[in-house]
Amino acid sequence: MAYWLMKSEPDAYSIDDLKVDRRIPWTGVRNYQARNMIRDQMKKGDMAFFYHSNCKEPGIAGIIKIAKEAYPDDIKPGDGRKKRPKKNKVLKMNADPANPTWFVVDVQYQRKLKRVITLTELKSHPELEEMPVARKGNRLSITPVSEEQWNFVLELE
Numbered sequence: 001m002a003y004w005l006m007k008s009e010p011d012a013y014s015i016d017d018l019k020v021d022r023r024i025p026w027t028g029v030r031n032y033q034a035r036n037m038i039r040d041q042m043k044k045g046d047m048a049f050f051y052h053s054n055c056k057e058p059g060i061a062g063i064i065k066i067a068k069e070a071y072p073d074d075i076k077p078g079d080g081r082k083k084r085p086k087k088n089k090v091l092k093m094n095a096d097p098a099n100p101t102w103f104v105v106d107v108q109y110q111r112k113l114k115r116v117i118t119l120t121e122l123k124s125h126p127e128l129e130e131m132p133v134a135r136k137g138n139r140l141s142i143t144p145v146s147e148e149q150w151n152f153v154l155e156l157e
């Protein structure tokens with residue numbers, strides 16, 4: 001089993017939204033490195049931290065599970081699933097269904113954390129200095145988390 005951190009802006013889609021929906025496709029990833037992790041590395045049963053980004057207090061808000069492995073991201077905006085990014089951003093869809101560029105995985109709600117573990121707190125622990133989200137300049141929406149980092153974060157809860 002692998003561990004991940006998956007970011008979403010809470011005003012677009014939050015852990016509370018997922019708690020209601022229970023399971024959704026994780027849509028809208030348009031970075032090749034993050035796409036490769038979705039397509040090539042994420043497996044059913046992997047666990048992930050649900051991270052609220054681009055908000056007043058960014059941090060880890062919950063735990064989710066990969067419920068379905070990668071498949072093409074051809075989910076149109078407004079179909080009642082995870083909302084597409086705002087800011088008039090038009091996402092490139094898969095132009096050739098036989099050779100898709102973009103992929104999604106389905107994620108399933110597991111639980112909210114007892115408290116949000118903020119980015120400031122994550123950065124304050126030397127044990128997490130190699131965690132990608134704690135490194136300066138990291139902007140990927142999906143990053144790997146080591147088992148040691150996963151367990152350490154859960155102990156912070």
